Amino acid sequence: MDPDFYELLGVSTSATEDEIKRAYRKLARELHPDTNGGDPEAEARFKQVTVAYETLRDPERRRRYDMYGIEGLRGTGAGGGGADDLFGGFGAGGLGDIFEAFFGNAGFGSRGGPVNLRGADLELIVDLEFEEAVFGAKHEVQVRAPVTCETCDGSGARPGTTPVTCSQCGGTGHMQRVRQSILGQMVTSSPCTACGGTGEQIHSPCADCRGDGRRTEEKAYMVDVPAGVDDGTTLRLTGRGAAGPRGGPTGDLYVHLRVRPHARFQRMGDDLVHELHLSMTQAALGAHLEFETLDGTEDLVVPAGTQTGRQLRLRGRGVPSVRGRGRGDLIVHIAVDTPTDLSKEHEEMLRRIAAERGEQVAPPDPGLLSKIRSAFK
Ligand SMILES: [Zn+2]
Ligand SMILES: [Zn+2]
Secondary structure, eight states, X not given: OOOOXXXXXXXXXXXXXXXXXXXXXXXXXXXXXXXXXXXXHHHHHHHHHHHHHHHHTSHHHHHHHHHHGGGGGSSXXXXXXXXXXXXXXXXXXXXXXXXXXXXXXXXXXXXXXXXXXXXXXXXXXXXXXXXXXXXXEEEXXXXXXXXXXXXXXTSOBOTTOOOEEOTTTTTSSEEEEEEEETTEEEEEXXXXXXXXXXXXXXXXXXXXXXXXXXXXXXXXXXEEEOTTOOTTOEEEETTOSOOOGGGOOOOOEEEEEEEOOOSSXXXXXXXXXXXXXXXXXXXXHOEEEEEEETTEEEEEEEOTTOXXXXXXEETTOSOBOTTSSOBOOEEEEEEEEOXXXXXXXXXXXXXXXXXXXXXXXXOOOOOHHHHHHHHTO
């Protein structure tokens, strides 16, 4: 069972950065090894709480955790899109510490057994046109990543030979070390340095992969972008990451989507918003307009007496729900433009309307000459 980082810190999933920080400080004071006389249970909780805090305080890590849980923190992007190491800030031990804090050594295969070295997860960014995000698309991506070496079938050993049991660890992949601590004797286990934790050594390495079991290759994948994705969505392609060394399991490929903005529409969840400018007469008298939506031209009826700020709704002309149910609306925000380029004739017409409606308006412009005169008074 995955631990819940929010529960560990005692905050809600919508907690702000500040709330998270305060919750952590309080817990850290209670659980810190220095204040607990080395109580191993408190120390274990302190480690967990610290990992939870280190994850949630960083927006990118928090996003990954919210999306994929603790698995989302596993494996950092090597190669591929050349993404930054998301987990560089996790203190000296880095990512391994996360799993150790929660699962002990279980994070590396079964405890005591040889390490099953999983290939790295890869990340890359795909840029989408606005319409592609709305209606879905297929995108080819190129990934340069280690793939299983065909010559040795991933074993790393020259064909005709086989890897032998590691002489240093006896095939367990781990080195046990005993050290004295204030709690008494403690046995710590770390991956064997002679075999890299695999439990096997290769005396005649495969010439094509130099014993790694992998070769770097450029591969093309078709990414199926579902309709309704938004900017910042991440898709996970299981098993499309780097092959593991010496036949270890393959990592995953994370595709981050970036959506180009649209010239006329803004996205608000599954709704689209457009600001429509109307003239004073269109707003007062109403209008039937041809309106371009993402689905083609539609009739837009502007009722007489429409004010600035009014919203007209074209139902079902928004973005399909990425969960596959229903579609948002297209919301037209009305802005009425006041004319600024009145001809003499139009000005007189408006003055007549104002006079008939009994509306007080400014007197006619006295003209440029009198303006200059008044400036010199
Ligand atoms: Zn090979
Ligand atoms: Zn070994």
